[in-house]
Amino acid sequence: MKLLNGRELASYIKERQAKDIRRLASNAVVPKLAIIKTIDNPVIDLYVRLKNQYALDIGAKVDTYRITQAAVPELLQKLNDDDTVHGIIIQLPLSDPSKTDELVNLVSPSKDVDALGLQAQFDPATPMAILWLLSGYNVELSGKKVVLIGRGKLVGAPLEKILLASGVDVSVADRKTKDLNSLTLSADVIITATGRPAVLTSEMIKPGAVVVDAGVASEDGQTVGDVDTQVFEREDITITPQKGGVGPLTICALFENVIRAAANSRKVI
Numbered sequence: 086m087k088l089l090n091g092r093e094l095a096s097y098i099k100e101r102q103a104k105d106i107r108r109l110a111s112n113a114v115v116p117k118l119a120i121i122k123t124i125d126n127p128v129i130d131l132y133v134r135l136k137n138q139y140a141l142d143i144g145a146k147v148d149t150y151r152i153t154q155a156a157v158p159e160l161l162q163k164l165n166d167d168d169t170v171h172g173i174i175i176q177l178p179l180s181d182p183s184k185t186d187e188l189v190n191l192v193s194p195s196k197d198v199d200a201l202g203l204q205a206q207f208d209p210a211t212p213m214a215i216l217w218l219l220s221g222y223n224v225e226l227s228g229k230k231v232v233l234i235g236r237g238k239l240v241g242a243p244l245e246k247i248l249l250a251s252g253v254d255v256s257v258a259d260r261k262t263k264d265l266n267s268l269t270l271s272a273d274v275i276i277t278a279t280g281r282p283a284v285l286t287s288e289m290i291k292p293g294a295v296v297v298d299a300g301v302a303s304e305d306g307q308t309v310g311d312v313d314t315q316v317f318e319r320e321d322i323t324i325t326p327q328k329g330g331v332g333p334l335t336i337c338a339l340f341e342n343v344i345r346a347a348a349n350s351r352k353v354i
Contacts, residue, residue, distance in 0.1 A: 214334035
């Protein structure tokens with residue numbers, strides 16, 4: 086088995102980002118991210134902690150707000166008008182998911198570092214992280230059959246759009262897909278992002294395939310991915326590790342957008 090180690094790549098990116106931030110700081114600009122969350126959830130809480138730690142490591146700042154969903158529009162207006170805030174993210178899911186589109190489109194496009202709004206100026210973090218990971222390990226998508234499991238707002242839908250725009254042969258499976266096994270068995274590269282544990286099992290993967298697990302779920306108090314644990318016993322595939330695959334690069338990609346937003350605010354880098 087060959088592992089796609091996101092932590093290894095992330096260390097190089099983190100070093101470069103720290104240099105970028107020192108350059109910005111010399112011009113009196115310190116990149117700041119504002120995180121808004123409306124519910125308490127173990128997966129969300131984990132990612133908020135990781136983002137805070139990453140910011141500390143590279144010299145950026147993070148302000149976290151735990152508020153009711155009804156208070157989000159007023160807070161967004163203040164953050165949009167605050168020149169010291171360069172990126173704003175609303176942690177999903179919301180307490181009322183039906184309001185997601187309405188609220189994410191209230192984030193200023195120049196600060197929409199999650200790229201969820203219709204006018205977003207950045208690439209979404211997790212799709213960017215997946216492509217960085219594959220590129221970093223020389224996994225070529227051109228001429229390959231790619232299957233993407235999940236069409237969610239954060240990962241699946243934007244990644245499908247990016248891959249199609251690049252001319253990649255990609256098929257997308259969602260809850261309506263009737264024969265997922267046949268689809269995945271035809272794939273050279275499988276990218277899964279459903280947040281459902283064990284949605285991809287060993288019997289669904291052909292020899293020599295590349296598997297990227299970008300799903301995050303909570304099971305029995307543990308944070309797990311989409312791939313069944315037995316898959317990691319296979320010696321004939323290339324796969325992200327159970328810990329340290331896409332996740333570390335997603336945080337890198339998010340802060341890449343925050344740094345760019347900060348630089349754009351002063352035209353520094």
